[in-house]
Amino acid sequence: MDDYRYDNQTVNGFILSAIFWGVIGIVAGLWISVQMWLPSWNVAPYFTFGRLRVFHTNVLAVGLGIGAIFGITYYIVMRLTRVPLFLPKLARFHLYLFNVAMVLVALSLLAGMNQSVEYAELEWPLDVGVVILWVIFAIVVFGTIIKRKEDQMYISLWYVIASIVAVAILYIVNNLAVPADLFKSYQVFAGVNSANVAWWYGHNVVGFLLTTPILAMFYYFLPKSTGIPIYSHRLSIISFWSVVFAYLWTGAHHLVYTPVPDWIQTLAIIFTIFLIAPSWGSVVNGYYTVGSDWSAMRTNYLTKFFLWGITFYGLQTIQGPSQGLRTVSQLIHYTDWVPGHVHMGTMGWVTMTVCASIYYVVPKIYKTEIYSIKVANTHFWLVLIGQLMFSITMWITGIQQGAMWKAVNPDGTLKYTFMETLVPNYPYWQMRTVSGLIFTVGMLFFIYNVLMTMHQGKQRMAGAGV
Amino acid sequence: MSGRIYSKPVAFILMSVLVIAVGTLVTMVIPMLTPQMHPRLEALRVYSPLEMAGKDVYQREGCNNCHTQTVRPLRTEVMRYGEYSKAGEFAFDRPHLWGSKRTGPDLARVGLKYPDMWHYMHFEDPQSIEPQSNMPSYAFLTGNPLDQTSVEGRMKAQGLAYSEAEIAELEGKTEMDALVAYMLYLGHAVPPVVESAEAGEVTMEELGDHEALEHAGEETFEHQCSACHGKTGEGVIGPSLRDKVWLGVEGDIDDKVIFAIITNGTQPGLEYAGRPAKGGMPPFGNALTQKQIWELIAYIRMIQK
Ligand code: HEM
Ligand code: HEM
Numbered sequence: 069m070d071d072y073r074y075d076n077q078t079v080n081g082f083i084l085s086a087i088f089w090g091v092i093g094i095v096a097g098l099w100i101s102v103q104m105w106l107p108s109w110n111v112a113p114y115f116t117f118g119r120l121r122v123f124h125t126n127v128l129a130v131g132l133g134i135g136a137i138f139g140i141t142y143y144i145v146m147r148l149t150r151v152p153l154f155l156p157k158l159a160r161f162h163l164y165l166f167n168v169a170m171v172l173v174a175l176s177l178l179a180g181m182n183q184s185v186e187y188a189e190l191e192w193p194l195d196v197g198v199v200i201l202w203v204i205f206a207i208v209v210f211g212t213i214i215k216r217k218e219d220q221m222y223i224s225l226w227y228v229i230a231s232i233v234a235v236a237i238l239y240i241v242n243n244l245a246v247p248a249d250l251f252k253s254y255q256v257f258a259g260v261n262s263a264n265v266a267w268w269y270g271h272n273v274v275g276f277l278l279t280t281p282i283l284a285m286f287y288y289f290l291p292k293s294t295g296i297p298i299y300s301h302r303l304s305i306i307s308f309w310s311v312v313f314a315y316l317w318t319g320a321h322h323l324v325y326t327p328v329p330d331w332i333q334t335l336a337i338i339f340t341i342f343l344i345a346p347s348w349g350s351v352v353n354g355y356y357t358v359g360s361d362w363s364a365m366r367t368n369y370l371t372k373f374f375l376w377g378i379t380f381y382g383l384q385t386i387q388g389p390s391q392g393l394r395t396v397s398q399l400i401h402y403t404d405w406v407p408g409h410v411h412m413g414t415m416g417w418v419t420m421t422v423c424a425s426i427y428y429v430v431p432k433i434y435k436t437e438i439y440s441i442k443v444a445n446t447h448f449w450l451v452l453i454g455q456l457m458f459s460i461t462m463w464i465t466g467i468q469q470g471a472m473w474k475a476v477n478p479d480g481t482l483k484y485t486f487m488e489t490l491v492p493n494y495p496y497w498q499m500r501t502v503s504g505l506i507f508t509v510g511m512l513f514f515i516y517n518v519l520m521t522m523h524q525g526k527q528r529m530a531g532a533g534v
Numbered sequence: 535m536s537g538r539i540y541s542k543p544v545a546f547i548l549m550s551v552l553v554i555a556v557g558t559l560v561t562m563v564i565p566m567l568t569p570q571m572h573p574r575l576e577a578l579r580v581y582s583p584l585e586m587a588g589k590d591v592y593q594r595e596g597c598n599n600c601h602t603q604t605v606r607p608l609r610t611e612v613m614r615y616g617e618y619s620k621a622g623e624f625a626f627d628r629p630h631l632w633g634s635k636r637t638g639p640d641l642a643r644v645g646l647k648y649p650d651m652w653h654y655m656h657f658e659d660p661q662s663i664e665p666q667s668n669m670p671s672y673a674f675l676t677g678n679p680l681d682q683t684s685v686e687g688r689m690k691a692q693g694l695a696y697s698e699a700e701i702a703e704l705e706g707k708t709e710m711d712a713l714v715a716y717m718l719y720l721g722h723a724v725p726p727v728v729e730s731a732e733a734g735e736v737t738m739e740e741l742g743d744h745e746a747l748e749h750a751g752e753e754t755f756e757h758q759c760s761a762c763h764g765k766t767g768e769g770v771i772g773p774s775l776r777d778k779v780w781l782g783v784e785g786d787i788d789d790k791v792i793f794a795i796i797t798n799g800t801q802p803g804l805e806y807a808g809r810p811a812k813g814g815m816p817p818f819g820n821a822l823t824q825k826q827i828w829e830l831i832a833y834i835r836m837i838q839k
Contacts, residue, residue, distance in 0.1 A: 103670070104637065104668055105668065107660075107661070107669065112670065112671065112672065112674045113595075113674050116595065116670045116672075117596075117600065118596025118597055118598075118599050118600065119595065119596050121596060121599045122596050122599065180594035180596075181594075182594055182596060183593075183629065184598055185629050210543065210547070214544070220541050221541065221543065229550055233547060233550045233551055234550070234554050237558070246691050247691065248687050248690075248691035248692075249684065249687060253691070254628040254629075254691055254692050257566075257628065257629065258624070258626065258628045258629075258630075259572075259573075259621070259623075259624030259625050260571055260573065261565075262627065262629040262630040263629075265562060266630065268558065268561060268562040312553050313554075313556065313557065314557070315557070316554055316557030316558050317557035317560065318557075319561065319562070322634065325606035325607060326604045326606070326619070326632060327620060327621035328621075329570055329621075332561055335560075336561065398606070401606075401634075406635065407635075473610060473611070474610045475610075476610060481819070481823045481824075482613055482614055482820050482821055485821060487664055487666060487667065490637075490638075490667070490668070491666050
């Protein structure tokens, strides 16, 4: 093996960074979850809900999400090409720059520098930083793939390539803005057009950050950890190209019943429904892979993470398209149902799959075994329960609120004032804080396990006199 | 997809760009080149520098994380918030601020609803108006003066027309003033739909027991009216209801006219018993039943004695 030439330090650095930013983001999540039922937890001006919520989404999507994606993608790409990273020094610089950028992201959002485009809140100097980070990522990954020693590119590499290309296009177009000064800019798009661009971006950035790079991990680590090859290559091909094609048409399902032209909404809804098929292509592929030997679910703790992860992906990709339908959207749009959907995706699918990938990678880097399977199992059950409780409470209160907004008296007047529809959320929002705490404890078990594995690996290496 | 492409990375990258471009072109780029994506209502005013500065505060504080700014064309939504949003109402919003979560109510038409005093009180201490609200206090905005040069630079960056006088008027204004001005701007481009000012089928006499009416009215008053008209109708933001001055004119009016005022509000353009309305009070016709409105009138008549 030529393992020693792989740049594991950069991978390791990204994994630790992702964990660090993950903790910060989750604490912010707990904090805003309390603010929703206890407004005295707002500390003006830096820690009011409006600023902290953006901090929460960005620190987790960029810090935890992209941080893990950078590191784990580098790991996967080196293995699948059987060559070390192209320009390893650049990759190391990438790691440092990423953390510097994250500090600025966190501080600038708390300071209220905010473009107000959902999932593109960062002000223009940081947008430039993000583009530089992305270009470095593209150079290192594409360079490595081009000088590869393995002729065929495996499924994971397809997803990596599509993600890099798509996010670059999405991010640059959506963030075109006219700066007024160093801290403030205005989007070049206005009104209805701005909404259409912003959700073309918004839906797809979720698709190409929280879906396709995670599928790349899934397709690589599931066969690795079970020792069973992916069930159908053909199915992978079909679902890959149709996901990548169809995603871009669907942004306006976030804009149902808004002033955006009806034909754009309708077209988006049609493609949204179609999206169920290719998404389930990956789910079915996962199930059938493990289906040839179900005992892996018991004997291999990682299989459990990956299969539950892909199950939540499957549920997301049924729930998401239903939300796009006009009849469903008019009830649940703008309610807490949507954060219920979001966290099944981010906690259930993304975080579950990322954690499992880290469980696989860290012992490999440190040439040891996982510190404790028992701790991993405890982690698994806690995050599963926390996430299910979170989503289910939000679905219930979301439907309740949607129904109360629409309720009318027999004489045709509205049945409830807005306040009367807000207050019934409080007990559910309190339960959500409890769910978040359970999830957080689960994540602490995960972090403990990872750090102890690293510690154990270092000691063994020292013991072996390496 | 032919098998060769999986061993040709450059071709694969180009193929991905192509596949991504199709939906992008059809749903985003091509519409952008047509006038339907750039509508502007005739009545839509350009932001004044003060209003624009208020919009900046709205964005900085992330108000759009809890408040939407689009009324959907659904019956109950129009009843709750007012006429549904039109495409041409957002021409000066870069970016749009429609939002995606309604932890608080929609604000697309809030400018037609409350007078400025209400907003000052509300931003200072939201719970003083709605004790169970979860909105944070923004009292600190009062301590932040506006910077004229910076506001002017921001108007320029957006290509918005303004006058020197408007910039000069910013002298001594705070971020709080700006935010309130922005609130009052919202929704002005579409005239409010006014329902017929009829008292309807139910009358006070039919409802029976006067004392029970007064009692129920008192409760509704506390929830819906006291923030503006005072705990016992003595007047705070809105006028006193204990005297016989109605819409600024001395002299009592008929119960049926009071019914009409509560139902339709006091948007400018309306007239009651020959007295022009000057704005400030939202319509309650969609929020209260006819019976509740009669109860309120019974209560008001009681406190007037
Ligand atoms: C302890 C765990 C967590 C808690 C308590 C929590 C809490 C919250 C709360 C209260 C909101 C605002 C909902 C609203 O405005 O109604 C929110 C939004 C959000 N959170 Fe979390 N969160 C947690 C974990 C995560 C994780 C792990 C991720 C991603 C990796 C994430 C991503 C998001 C996103 C994307 C939104 C925006 C949703 C939307 O716009 O609809 N959260 N979260
Ligand atoms: C086929 C797959 C999916 C479709 C068609 C879909 C569809 C939708 C729709 C229609 C909404 C808007 C709901 C509303 O505001 O009324 C939504 C929101 C959202 N979804 Fe999905 N979803 C899918 C999968 C996923 C996955 C896998 C994730 C995350 C890992 C995810 C994350 C989100 C987020 C973060 C939002 C909130 C956006 C906001 O701030 O409003 N979705 N989705």
